[in-house]
Amino acid sequence: MSDAIRPPHIFTVESANELLPVVIPILERMQRDQQLLDETGNRLDSFTEAMRSNGHAMEALRLEQQALRLRRQIERDIIQIARLGVELKNIATGLIDFPAMRHNEIVLLCWKLGEGDIAYWHDLQSGFAGRRPLDFGKENQR
Numbered sequence: 001m002s003d004a005i006r007p008p009h010i011f012t013v014e015s016a017n018e019l020l021p022v023v024i025p026i027l028e029r030m031q032r033d034q035q036l037l038d039e040t041g042n043r044l045d046s047f048t049e050a051m052r053s054n055g056h057a058m059e060a061l062r063l064e065q066q067a068l069r070l071r072r073q074i075e076r077d078i079i080q081i082a083r084l085g086v087e088l089k090n091i092a093t094g095l096i097d098f099p100a101m102r103h104n105e106i107v108l109l110c111w112k113l114g115e116g117d118i119a120y121w122h123d124l125q126s127g128f129a130g131r132r133p134l135d136f137g138k139e140n141q142r
Contacts, residue, residue, distance in 0.1 A: 008085060008099045008106075009084075009085025009099060010099055010100060010101055010106070011085065011098040011099060011100050011109060012100065013100070013109060013118055013134060016098040016100070016109050016111070016118050017117050017118055019084060019086070019098075020111070020117075020118075022084065023081060023084065023086060023096065024113065026077050026080060026081060027081075027091075027094040027096070027113055028094070028113070029073075029077060030074055030077045030078075030091050030094075031091060031092065031094060031113070033070045033073050033074050033077075034070075034074060034091050034092065036066075036070055037067055037070040037071065037074070040063050040066050040067045040070065041067060043063055044060060044063050044064065044067065047059075047060045047063075074091070081096070085098070085099065086098055087099070087108070089127075089128070090112075093112050093113065094112050094113025094114070095110075095111075095112040095113075095128060096110075096111055096112070097109065097110055097111075098111070098118070100121065102121065105123075106124065107121050107122065107123050107124065108121060108122055108123075108124065109121050109134075110122050110128060110131050118134070119133060119134055120132060120133060120134065121134055
């Protein structure tokens with residue numbers, strides 16, 4: 001079955017928490033790479049065409065190659081997180097969601113870098129602004 005038609009992975013709170021040690025280093029790397037990419041882009045933006053033709057061409061080329069490497073790594077990390085069944089919402093905050101079941105309805109367990117174990121959920125429409133504390137245990141999840 002291809003990734004495009006595979007049904008989403010359904011997590012329990014426990015299985016999502018168990019995956020955090022795998023996801024955290026990926027998110028941290030993505031944040032570092034995104035920050036470096038932003039800095040590299042700013043440095044590239046400072047090069048005018050005249051500067052590129054008067055001795056700064058090699059530095060501009062080096063920065064362009066670095067930006068390409070960083071974009072490719074970020075893309076690989078996004079794919080890796082998606083293959084785990086986790087939804088990446090925001091690189092800057094490290095915000096991710098884990099599809100889960102609550103009262104026979106698909107919801108999202110919501111977590112971001114810096115938080116401990118997963119402690120919040122929201123429905124599919126409300127997003128981060130609609131986060132609510134977990135109020136369902138093992139007996140309500142399948």
